[in-house]
Amino acid sequence: MAEINRSPLATLPVVVLSGTSAQRGQQHGRMFATRISHVITKMKERYSPVSLNRARENANISWNILQNRAPEISEEIAGIASGANCDCIDIYCYIGFEFFDAHAESGCSGLAITTTRGAVLGQNWDAAPEMHSDLVFFLHVGGKGLDLAMVASVGTLGWVGVNRSGVGLLTNDVMLDKSTSGIPSQVVRRLLLAESNVSSAVETLKQLPVMGGAQLFVR
Structure with missing residues (x-):
């Protein structure tokens, strides 16, 4: 069951998601259903019908890849959609x-x-100021405790985070030539944070059909 903490000491709402991937997605979707519906509507208004249809075609192809490559992530996304x-x-x-x-x-x-006590990571986010209100600090809890801590916009998988093994990930978005084939960067981020160390994350990154557009930084 999802929980939310709006402590005055926190700059972002903190939401705890638990259970299976599908259950976590459903909790996420239900909790923010109104806002997710709003941003989806805005997305459709932002693009022309031609552009939107082309994006959906690309997404359908990618979805088939994702279901084979990372079924748990596809189940989480389907859960968000179902919940919302x-x-x-x-x-x-x-x-x-x-x-x-x-x-x-x-x-x-x-x-x-890098310090004698470990690494300190920092991130700035050059997004439109109004997008800040959609940011949430999600804590994914499984049978062994905390699996993942992720800052994400509602309705998404996440931008930056750290896993239970201490592997952290930032977004160093030096914008590159784009590709509409493969899997999007937010999926890649979650697959990297499924690894137990940086070396494994880097090897996973090399093997993934990553869509162009951003660079990811793992520490």
Whole structure:
């Protein structure tokens, strides 16, 4: 069952998701159903019918890849859609901004500092200011305790985070030439954070059909 903590000391709402991947997705979708429906509507208004249809075609192809490559993530996405009473491919298009033709005008940056006590990671997010209200700090809890801590926009898989093994991931969005084939960067982030160490995450990254558009930084 999902829980939310709006402590005055926290800058973001903290939401605890538990259970299977599908259950976590459903909890996420139900809790933010109104807002997710709103952002999906805005997404459809932002693009022309031609661009939206093309994005959905790209997303359907990618969805088949995802179901084979990472069924748990596809189940989580389907759960978000079910919980929010939205179309699954619409949610996947919202997660995968790379499916659209538009190019981002700017990107984010990240840094890491190694100390004697470990690494300190920092991130800035060069998104539109109004998008801040959609950010949530999600804690994914499984049978062994905390699996994943992720900052995500509602209705998505996440931007930056750290897993139970201490592997952290930032988004160093130096915008690159884009590709609409493969799997979007938010899916890649979650697959990297499924690994227990940086070396394994890097090897996984090399093997994935990553859509162009962003660079990821694992520490």
